Amino acid sequence: xxxxxxxxxxxxxxxxxxxxxxxxxxxxxxxxxxxxxxxxxxxxxxxxxxxxxxxxxxxxxxxxxxxxxxxxxxxxxxxxxxxxxxxxxxxxxxxxxxxxxxxxxxxxxxxxxxxxxxxxxxxxxxxxxxxxxxxxxxxxxxxxxxxxxxxxxxxxxxxxxxxxxxxxxxxxxxxxxxxxxxxxxxxxxxxxxxxxxxxxxxxxxxxxxxxxxxxxxxxxxxxxxxxxxxxxxxxxxxxxxxx
Amino acid sequence: xxxxxxxxxxxxxxxxxxxxxxxxxxxxxxxxxxxxxxxxxxxxxxxxxxxxxxxxxxxxxxxxxxxxxxxxxxxxxxxxxxxxxxxxxxxxxxxxxxxxxxxxxxxxxxxxxxxxxxxxxxxxxxxxxxxxxxxxxxxxxxxxxxxxxxxxxxxxxxxxxxxxxxxxxxxxxxxxxxxxxxxxxxxxxxxxxxxxxxxxxxxx
Amino acid sequence: xxxxxxxxxxxxxxxxxxxxxxxxxxxxxxxxxxxxxxxxxxxxxxxxxxxxxxxxxxxxxxxxxxxxxxxxxxxxxxxxxxxxxxxxxxxxxxxxxxxxxxxxxxxxxxxxxxxxxxxxxxxxxxxxxxxxxxxxxxxxxxxxxxxxxxxxxxxxxxxxxxxxxxxxxxxxxxxxxxxxxxxxxxxxxxxxxxxxxxxxxxxxxxxxxxxxxxxxxxxxxxxxxx
Numbered sequence: 001x002x003x004x005x006x007x008x009x010x011x012x013x014x015x016x017x018x019x020x021x022x023x024x025x026x027x028x029x030x031x032x033x034x035x036x037x038x039x040x041x042x043x044x045x046x047x048x049x050x051x052x053x054x055x056x057x058x059x060x061x062x063x064x065x066x067x068x069x070x071x072x073x074x075x076x077x078x079x080x081x082x083x084x085x086x087x088x089x090x091x092x093x094x095x096x097x098x099x100x101x102x103x104x105x106x107x108x109x110x111x112x113x114x115x116x117x118x119x120x121x122x123x124x125x126x127x128x129x130x131x132x133x134x135x136x137x138x139x140x141x142x143x144x145x146x147x148x149x150x151x152x153x154x155x156x157x158x159x160x161x162x163x164x165x166x167x168x169x170x171x172x173x174x175x176x177x178x179x180x181x182x183x184x185x186x187x188x189x190x191x192x193x194x195x196x197x198x199x200x201x202x203x204x205x206x207x208x209x210x211x212x213x214x215x216x217x218x219x220x221x222x223x224x225x226x227x228x229x230x231x232x233x234x235x236x237x238x239x240x241x242x243x
Numbered sequence: 244x245x246x247x248x249x250x251x252x253x254x255x256x257x258x259x260x261x262x263x264x265x266x267x268x269x270x271x272x273x274x275x276x277x278x279x280x281x282x283x284x285x286x287x288x289x290x291x292x293x294x295x296x297x298x299x300x301x302x303x304x305x306x307x308x309x310x311x312x313x314x315x316x317x318x319x320x321x322x323x324x325x326x327x328x329x330x331x332x333x334x335x336x337x338x339x340x341x342x343x344x345x346x347x348x349x350x351x352x353x354x355x356x357x358x359x360x361x362x363x364x365x366x367x368x369x370x371x372x373x374x375x376x377x378x379x380x381x382x383x384x385x386x387x388x389x390x391x392x393x394x395x396x397x398x399x400x401x402x403x404x405x406x407x408x409x410x411x412x413x414x415x416x417x418x419x420x421x422x423x424x425x426x427x428x429x430x431x432x433x434x435x436x437x438x439x440x441x442x443x444x445x446x447x
Numbered sequence: 448x449x450x451x452x453x454x455x456x457x458x459x460x461x462x463x464x465x466x467x468x469x470x471x472x473x474x475x476x477x478x479x480x481x482x483x484x485x486x487x488x489x490x491x492x493x494x495x496x497x498x499x500x501x502x503x504x505x506x507x508x509x510x511x512x513x514x515x516x517x518x519x520x521x522x523x524x525x526x527x528x529x530x531x532x533x534x535x536x537x538x539x540x541x542x543x544x545x546x547x548x549x550x551x552x553x554x555x556x557x558x559x560x561x562x563x564x565x566x567x568x569x570x571x572x573x574x575x576x577x578x579x580x581x582x583x584x585x586x587x588x589x590x591x592x593x594x595x596x597x598x599x600x601x602x603x604x605x606x607x608x609x610x611x612x613x614x615x616x617x618x619x620x621x622x623x624x625x626x627x628x629x630x631x632x633x634x635x636x637x638x639x640x641x642x643x644x645x646x647x648x649x650x651x652x653x654x655x656x657x658x659x660x661x662x663x664x665x666x667x668x669x670x671x672x673x
Contacts, residue, residue, distance in 0.1 A: 007529060008532055011527070011528075011529055016539075019542075022547075027326045027550060033554035034554045037555075038557070040557070125382050129381050130380075130381065262649070262650070263649060265490065265494040265495055266569070268491045269487065269489070269491070269574040273487065329571060334539070337534065337538055338535075366538075367572050369491040369574075372568065376568045377565060379565075380565065421664035421665035426657050426660040429654065429656050429660060432653045432657075433651070433652075433654035433657060434650070436648070436649060437650045440650070
């Protein structure tokens with residue numbers, strides 16, 4: 001059908017308006033549910049760094065009973081703000097000393113006045129995609145208890161090993177961030193299958209994913225630097241309490 | 244610089260649009276019977292991907308992202324239009340191909356005869372929209388997005404031209420009848436994809 | 448398809464909505480006119496989302512939904528669409544539905560939405576949707592167009608499910624992983640099983656679909672000159 005230009009113009013405008021309105025309304029309606037999902041996902045990931053979640057568990061309930069959120073600065077001092085509102089990606093663009101850093105303090109399951117873990121949050125830009133993680137550090141401010149990586153995988157189901165392989169997560173358990181007072185972080189080595197159990201700062205690599213490993217190493221080093229003062233203070237506190 | 248080279252290599256060889264993601268398979272299978280047409284379509288894809296990815300990057304970063312419109316006026320600071328990404332991207336792609344087609348037709352009839360016919364086909368090629376969506380997921384800078392766009396296009400062209408070359412030779416082989424055509428094409432793409440996996444891990 | 452003929456008489460009397468012709472719109476795409484293996488449409492995503500059954504099922508559902516409603520909608524406005532901007536109007540309508548699906552997934556099936564990532568968006572350029580709009584909805588009434596959309600969506604879903612089942616079962620040794628119906632057949636039967644990496648790779652899907660087409664054509668007697 002040949003129509004006049006005016007008809008086409010009006011048609012386009014009407015179509016644009018209709019599409020725009022329909023989409024805007026849906027977005028408005030679904031936004032609260034979507035926000036909740038993102039929130040739930042974040043809280044679940046934090047919990048997964050130190051415990052296993054069963055089907056029957058209610059992550060939100062556990063979270064609210066055991067996790068205390070706050071924000072710190074580079075000096076390790078508490079500052080105002082809501083940990084959930086911190087956009088780690090945006091913060092990572094600032095120089096390290098100016099960043100705001102979320103901390104999730106996990107209380108012991110038996111004694112809620114005692115802190116068992118500190119969970120810190122990291123964000124890194126690999127060559128290809130974004131990798132982010134939550135790392136739980138034991139109350140000594142030094143020993144890594146667990147990690148949860150998040151990596152946007154583009155082949156559904158196949159995923160990246162860094163995200164989906166529980167064995168990779170286990171390799172981090174018990175490794176330490178500091179050597180004396182010196183920060184060294186934990187490094188994933190090239191190649192796979194070697195035994196690193198007597199090396200506190202090195203873990204076995206993933207074959208075929210050396211680049212991902214490099215990205216993860218850089219990210220962990222960057223963020224342990226950011227959290228360094230905070231963690232060192234916790235270590236002092238831990239030593240004092242032990243005496 | 245090193246980063247850009249690595250992104251280029253990765254998008255051409257390792258994360259090849261065809262062999263790693265199978266994007267743009269429809270036209271890949273349909274227009275790969277002759278090497279000459281495959282080259283034509285390949286060039287058109289390189290061109291369109293190379294320009295629409297950075298174009299969509301600009302749209303995303305200056306209009307759609309949360310707070311991206313702050314440059315228009317401070318009152319738009321909280322506007323988040325990212326839910327419109329899909330529809331805007333596909334419109335940008337369709338408009339770009341349409342305009343290029345019209346431009347090429349006016350400026351260079353011979354080029355239009357060899358390339359122009361492929362342009363409308365490309366608007367609905369998954370690899371073009373796929374490129375834009377991958378760009379959206381990865382935190383690229385403008386330069387990286389451009390390299391990624393061109394790299395993906397070149398990778399796609401490499402795939403279709405080499406595939407067409409293999410298919411031309413297939414005419415001389417005796418293939419079981421039900422396997423002829425589409426069935427065999429898939430098996431070949433699968434085998435080529437295995438071959439491309441050997442590029443995994445290459446970087447500077 | 449043999450059942451179609453059997454209850455043909457009954458149907459004709461009672462309901463024209465599901466006349467024989469209409470039912471064929473639904474059933475043909477499942478086999479003899481399958482969008483993926485015969486019409487060669489929508490292959491991109493069929494290969495990428497079939498590593499596991501769960502994302503494949505969501506994807507199949509999403510595509511069927513989008514195809515059916517885009518067909519319906521375009522068919523309803525088909526006489527008013529100016530032919531010069533036909534493609535862009537179709538794309539706009541398709542994207543509208545796709546965004547709806549994407550937003551719904553984000554709100555109610557977050558983990559699946561994360562898994563499918565860009566592939567939901569890629570339904571827009573899935574050739575099945577555009578192909579059916581051009582070939583069918585632009586020339587037919589809304590109801591048959593809707594059925595045609597559902598049929599082709601189901602045909603696509605069938606291929607997706609076959610691929611995903613084979614890939615998940617022989618690649619990872621599980622069925623319906625990540626859902627309440629999860630089973631591990633090999634473990635249950637006490638058979639030793641190590642994952643098969645080839646099937647997990649995209650290339651494995653490609654070879655599998657090639658074999659599937661071979662088998663289907665050997666059975667249906669379809670020939671292609673190549």
